[in-house]
Amino acid sequence: MKKKIVTLSIVMTIALVGWALAAGNPSASGHGDIIVNTPLGPSSIQYSFVAQELKSGVQGQAEILFGPAGDRFHVEVDCLSFTAGPNPIATVGGFIKNIQSVTPPGPPEGLRVRFSMRDNGEGANDPPDQLTGPAFAPPGSPVVCPVALGPFNNTEGNIQVRP
Numbered sequence: 001m002k003k004k005i006v007t008l009s010i011v012m013t014i015a016l017v018g019w020a021l022a023a024g025n026p027s028a029s030g031h032g033d034i035i036v037n038t039p040l041g042p043s044s045i046q047y048s049f050v051a052q053e054l055k056s057g058v059q060g061q062a063e064i065l066f067g068p069a070g071d072r073f074h075v076e077v078d079c080l081s082f083t084a085g086p087n088p089i090a091t092v093g094g095f096i097k098n099i100q101s102v103t104p105p106g107p108p109e110g111l112r113v114r115f116s117m118r119d120n121g122e123g124a125n126d127p128p129d130q131l132t133g134p135a136f137a138p139p140g141s142p143v144v145c146p147v148a149l150g151p152f153n154n155t156e157g158n159i160q161v162r163p
Helices: 002-023
Strands: 027-038 041-054 057-066 071-083 089-100 112-118 135-137 156-162
Touching: 027 071, 027 112, 041 071, 041 089, 057 089, 071 112, 112 156
Parallel strands: none
Antiparallel strands: 027 041, 027 156, 041 057, 057 071, 071 089, 089 112, 112 135
């Protein structure tokens, strides 16, 4: 089941990345895995996401898969912010629309979540792209998308940030 969810997330990201890039608007997209330390030891978080600024606002989606338990959050993206520079940083945020939790009780739908990423390039000698762990806020919290600090190195994946 976990393999199917990861595969679906990757397929969704590939399809949505094409949509974001074709339009030429500011965007952040990709897939990345990070390892974070928890009270129970190291755990993985997998992200697949696309976010794009349009004249009508920010649109996009993200799938976040947590650790060995396989909790999965589907996020409707509604905020996106950028920093400029040779290695741009973006923050993507939204609200959790759907949860598949195997560790009840899971968080409530509507919970706000955001995460940041740094695109370090794609050359053979470039360092890995980076992601932060997710930051959560209660349902109904204001839409805030500040650029976060302290990204973790990806263990694998590729991120595109196009301010």
